[in-house]
Amino acid sequence: MSSIELNNLVKKYGDGFPAINDVSIDIPDGEFIILVGPSGSGKSTLLRMIVGLEDITSGDLMINGQRVNEKAPRDRNLAMVFQNYALYPHLTVFENIAFPLRLNKHKLSEDEIRDRVNRAAATLELTEHLDRKPGNLSGGQRQRVAMGRAIVRQADAFLFDEPLSNLDAKLRGQMRTEIAQMQRRLGITSVYVTHDQTEAMTLGDRVAVLKRGVLQQVASPRELYEQPVNLFVAGFIGSPSMNFLPAEIDGTVARTPLGDWEIPAEKAEKGRGRGVVMLGVRPEAFEDAAFADAALKQHGSEFSAELTHTEWLGNEQYGYLTFEPEEGVRKVLDELAKDLDADELNVQVVVSLDANSRLKGGKTGTIWVDTRRVHLFDPETGENLTRDAEEGARLTQEAAEDRAEEIAQAKERDAKAAQAVG
Structure with missing residues (x-):
């Protein structure tokens, strides 16, 4: 390693x-x-x-x-695993996995090669396929063979x-x-x-x-x-991606094309006096107001909007709203679209709705948004003005700790399994 x-x-x-x-x-x-x-x-x-x-x-x-x-x-x-697998069609799975070992300048004995290949095959559940040719395997099995070849190289x-x-x-x-x-x-x-x-x-x-x-x-x-550093990262990460709306900050109110939203004072402070900023908010920050938790409503704003259409996915659904941006905002969105490798960004807002919501396309409904979760971006530089760097660092540190614990647990399970076999 x-x-x-x-x-x-x-x-x-x-x-x-x-x-x-x-x-x-x-x-x-x-x-x-x-x-x-x-x-x-x-x-x-x-x-x-x-x-x-x-x-x-x-x-x-x-x-x-x-x-x-x-x-x-x-x-x-270093072991490379390519998207096209790079397997030799005339060799068996065993020989494909063993291939880098036979090229090794520090020659291994046949017993050592067989042991490494068998252990890699067992790890990847390929043992019963070792005598088959790649052409007779599924795409997933061929990918595992490519990974096996990387594993045996140590x-x-x-x-x-x-x-x-x-x-x-x-x-x-x-x-x-x-x-x-x-x-x-x-x-x-x-x-x-x-x-x-x-x-x-x-x-x-x-x-x-x-x-x-x-x-x-x-x-x-x-x-x-949760804490993207700029417009590009915010727009690239997430599916559906973050919604972007032009807004002007007046006191603690964000004036947007969808209405006036009350936002936290500490966030409003970052956007005050800057003219038009880009307000970013993810779809899950929205809800059909009829289904929003009453205790949470104090932390957001409600607005009325006509949905163009909805998509019901079983456990959830998405609603789609449109707005007409000014020329300057349209330019920012077009530039972001180029960065994201898209022809253009649809001038729409995607909102997450309860699966039981009866809001449909063509209907005007009342939507609630959790404004604690909005971000404000500088439209010129793309900088996230409201990013909490300390909170971001905490999230990454937590992830590192969780990962270390997972690896330790996996090694412990493998050690117990090896003892049981022994």
Whole structure:
């Protein structure tokens, strides 16, 4: 196992364009870190720089405290899991997993190779498939074979390049769980690239958000969600994403296209005197006023709005509202859409409603919003004016403690299972 340090990494191509621009991240031993961002953000390039498939223009890449900028990929002892599996179709599952061991310059005996392969196969529930060819396996099984090949190498770290993107939704969910459990059992440092929100939010100890080669924020999924550092992170993290409305702060009232909302004084203070700010609020901060808890209503505001349509999902439903932005606000939203790799941002507000709410498209209803959960952003710089850095740090620290406890429990379970077998 290994720690990885990225110190001011820069990657420039022939035209001088910085695909990676001054990125610094410390990845401690055993951490599972996710690299996310829209297409062209540099996440895959950064992963390839770590493994040695892309040269580093400037900065230092440290593995276990040693600078490895000039080391060949085979000398970094890192295991890469590709999205297309990279399996040899003519070899059996056993031989595919054993392949890196047979290439090892420190030759292993056949007994050692067989032992490592069998242990990896047992971990990944592949034992009964060892004599089969990859073409006869499902997508999920082929992905596990690729992971088995990484495990047997006893590498210092795993690097995953969108490993689940070729699988259907149901299988992605299953494999996501398997990868998370495997990483907990092995406690191995892992760097994982994805564009999938669910993978990023459920797998990682921390998530690093990139935009056009520049690191925006590194934090636990919960800190990113609840305390985003800027408009881009707030808009990128979460599905449905955060709603953005123009607002002017008058005392403790936010004047928005959907009505006047009373907001906490400490938040209002951050936006007062700035003219128009962007107010961000997530869908779950809303509710059909008829279903809002009476005790909570004192912490928010109600407004009337006509819904364009609703989506009922069984355990919940979403309602959709629209508003007409001024030209300056439209420009901010268009720029954010480009950053998020979208053609445009729909000028709408998504509100979460109780599954039993009877609000429907074309109807005007009363909506309640918990204004304690709003954020105010500077429309020019994108800065989150109301971010609570201390609360964010606490959320990430809690996540680290929970993760350490999970890994310790997983190791304890494996030790007890090994004793029972012995």
